[in-house]
Amino acid sequence: MARGLGRFWGKVKVRETREGRTPPPVCEAAPADVAQLLRLEDEAGAALSLSRTRLMVMGLGVGLFFAVLSVRATGLALFPADPASVPHSYAEAPVRRGEITDRDGEVLATNLDFHSLWADPAMVWDAQETAEQLATVLTDLDVDRTARMLSSNRRFVWVARQLTPRQRQAIHLLGLPGLDFRIEAGRIYPKKRAAAHVVGYTDTDLNGVSGAELAFESELSSGDGRPVSLSIDLTAQNAIERVLRARMAEFSAEGASAVLMRVGTGEILSLVSLPDFDPNRPSDSAGVDRFNRALTGVYELGSVMKPLTLAAALETGEVRVGDVFDATHPLRVGGFTIHDFHPERRPLTAREAIVHSSNIATARMADTIGSEEMRRFFSDLRLFERAPVELAESAEPLMPARWGRTENMTASFGHGFNISPVTLTAAYAALANGGVYVPPTFRPVAPGETVVGEPVMSASTAAQVLGVMRQVVTEGSGGAANVEGLAVAGKTGTAEQIVDGRYNRRAVYNSFISIFPFDDPQYVLLVTLYLPQPTENTHGYRTAGWNAAPTAGEVIGQLASILGVAPREADPSAQADLVSAMFPPRVRVRQGPEEPLDLVSLSEAEPQP
C-alpha cells in the first residue's frame, strides 16, 4: 500500500542506489535491472498500440454523435414540424367572434382576451411558498388547496382563470418557477343583465348557447366574426326593466315580462323577462332565471284576447259593435259554466262586452260567428304557430286537441290555449298596423326598407277595435294605464292559472296589452306580471287593472320621451272615424238598413256626461 502511494506520488525511483555510485555516462549506462526495464518497455509499447487502436474506434464513434447532432439541429431549425403540432403557448391567436350591438351600436357582447394561470407542479420548487406568494396577488385564492394542487403528480393544473392584465403582470413579476400563462378568448357582456335573454350567452369555447349568440351563430363566427346588431333599443330596455323590477317587488310577483314592438316594421325594441341573469356568469344563476318568459313561456293570457275576438266578429260582418249579447246569467256550455268576474247581469253591446270584460258576452259573440271563422282569423294572426322570430327560444303554442264549440267559446276570452307573449304582441301589432300582419324580428329595419306584411283584417275592423280598446282605458279596467296626452289604447287580462288541476283565483298571470298613440299607432306593449299578490294600494285586489295596467302606464310614461312620441290632445274618435269612412268592411256585410258605423261612445246606451 505504502509502496503504491509512493509510486503515485512519483518518488519511487531507484535513488537509494544512486548515492554510492558514480553517475554513469549518459545513455550508455545500463539501468539497474535491465531485464525488468526491457519487459516494461515491451509491455508498455503493446498496451500503447492496443489503446491507440481502440481510441481510434471510439473517436470515430464520438464523431458520429456530433454529426447526428448537427443533422438534428439543422432539421429542427430548417424543417420545423407542421405548425399545428408545434404549440405556441406564448403567442396564441385569440378566437374572433363578432360583436353584438343594440340598434344604436351600443355594445351588448364583445370579446376580451383573458390570461389564465397554470402550473407544472413538477417544476414548482416550493408548493406552499408559491401558493402563499400567489395569494398576495390573488386575494381570494385558497392557499391550502392551491398548495395541494401544486404538489400533485400532474403535469398541468389550472391555478386561476380569467386574470386581468394587471394581475397577470403582478404574478409574472413574482418570478415563481413552474407557472405559466395561457391566453384564453372570453366573451363579455358589458351591459351585464340588460337584455340578457335576448343576447344570450356562449360556452367557454365561444359557441352560442342561447339568445342572439345562438341564433346568429353563423354570422358571429364566420371569418373574423361579423358584428350583429339587434332591434333592441337599450335605453327603452333599461327603462322597462327598471319599472318592471320595482313593480315585481311591489306586488311580490314571481316574475314579470314585457315586449315592446314597433308597429309596421315588427322590430322588437325591447324584451324583458324577470328574474334575469348575468350572461357573464350564466352558470351562477338558476335555470328559471335564464328562462325567457316572453318568448319561451306559453300561457293562457286571458282577457287580453277579447279585442281579437271582437275583431274576428267584426271582420265576418255578422257582428257590429252595437250588437247586443246577453250577459244576464252565467253561460252553460258542454258541462262548463262561464262566469263574469264583474257581472253586469244585463244584455251588453259588443263594445260593452270588451269594456266591461264580460266573458259571457264575448263567448256568445264567438259562438255567433262559429269556431270555423274564429280559427281562421286566429290562424291568420299566427296565434297557432311559434312566433316567427330568429331566436330559437320561440316556443310552439299549446293548442286544444280539437277546436269544438266549447273550446271556441273559452278561447274567445283567452283560455284553453297557450301562447307566448311575443305571439300575442305581434297579433296586436297587426291590429295597430291597419290590419296588416308583420312578422316580429330581432334585427333592426333600416328606414325606407320595404317590410312585407300580410293583410289579415280590414282597416275598418282594426280602427273600430282600437276605438273600443281606447275606451277600455278611458272608462274601463285599463284606466290606470292612461298617460296624459299619449292616447293609450289597451286591454287588461287577469288569467287564473290551473293549480292542482283547477283554476285558482289566487294564482293569476296579469297582462296589459297596449297600443299607443291610439290615433297614430306606433308601438305595441305587452306587460305581464306572474303571480302578483294583492297589496294595500290595490285594496286587496289582484286583478290586472290594479297591477298590470299601472305598470304599463308607468312604462309608457317613461317611453314617451325615449321613443320621441309627441304628446297630443287626442280626439279618440277622429282617427277611427276617418279610417272607417275610407275603408268599408272588406268582407260580406250583413244586409239591413244602412246605419252609421257605431263608434266610440257616440250612441251608447248610457249617455256620457
Added chain:
Amino acid sequence: MIAASRLRVAALWRGLDRTLIFIVLSLIGVGLTLSLAAGPAAAERLALDDPFYFLTRHAAFAVAGIVLLIGTSALSITGVRRIAGLALIGSLGLMALLPLIGNEINGAIRWIRFGSFGLQPSEFLKPAFIVIIAWLFAEESRGAPVPGRLIALLIYAVSVGLLIIQPDFGQTILLSVIFGAMLFAAGLPWIYTAGLGVAGGGLLMIAYFSLDHVQARIAAFLAPQAEWAQTERARQAFAEGGLFGVGPGEGEIKRLLPEANTDFVFSVAAEEFGLLASLAIIGLFAILFAQAWTRALRLTDHFAQLATAGLALLFGFQALINIAVNLNLIPPKGMTLPFISYGGSSMLALCFSAGLMLALTRHRPGAYEHRS
C-alpha cells in the same frame, strides 16, 4: 532569475497546444455573449434587482477559470497526477459530508454554500477521477505491482455511490460511460467489454425501476403532454430561430425556460442566433474533441494518453448530452454545456480539466511519437 523564469514561460507557451486554448477561450466567449441575453431574463425571473447579476458573476468565474487553466497547464505530468489525487480525495470527502453540510435545491443535495457561491464538489470529482483512473490503468498495463483496475473499480464504486445519494443521475451516467470507455481503451479484453456493456444496461434498468425521479423524467419525456415540458419549449426555440435567428436579445425562450442560462443555453443560442450559431457551437466542441483525441493518439506516455482521452471524453460527452437534451433527443439530465453554461463550479472545474489536458498534452522531448 527573471530572465530564466521568462524563458521558462516562453518554453511553456511554445509547448502548449494553442488550438485547444483557442477553442476553450472561444467557448467561454460564446458563453459570456449568451449570458448577456439569458442572464437578465433569469435575473428577472428570480426577481433580482441587478439585471446583470448573472453576467457579472459569469464574467468573474470565467476570469477565475482562465487563471486556473493557465496555472494548471504549467504542471508536469507528475504534478498533474498529484493535484488530481488531492482533488479526488478532497471532492470525495466533501461529497461524503454533503448530507451534513450541503444545501438542498430542487430536491437534490449537491452544493456547499460559501457566501454567495455554491460549490458543487461532484464537478471537480470528474476530472480528478479520470486522471487517477488513467494512471491506475496505465500502471497496471505497465505491469507495476499495483492492482490498478481493482482500485479503479473501488474508487468508481465510491464515487457513484456518493453521486446516487445526492441524487445525481446524469453525472452517474456520465462517469460510468467514461469509466467504461477508459477501461476499454486501456485494453480490456473483448469478453469483459461485452460483459461490462450488459452490466451497464442492467444497471440502467434497475435505476429506472427503483428510482422514482428517473422514472418521472423519462415518463415526462415520452408522454404526449410533453407539450409543456422544457424540452418542447427548447424545440420551439430551434423552429423560431431558423437559419439566422431572431436576433440578439429578441428571443422568447429564455423567459420561458427555467434554466435558460445553464442547461438550456444552447436553445437560447439557437433561437437568437439561429442554426449558424448552433452548428458553430457543435463544431467547436467537435474540433476540441478531435484535437484532444489526435493528441492522445500520438502521446507516448500511456498514462498521459489515457488521461487526455478521458478528459476529451468528459468534454465531448457532456457537450453531446447537453445538446442532445436541447434537441429533444434524450430526456433532461441536468448537465451543463462545458465552458458556455453559467455556473461557478462547472466553469472552474472545466477550466481545471482543460488545464490538466493542456499540461498532459504539452510538448516535451519524447512526449509525442513521430509520424512515420
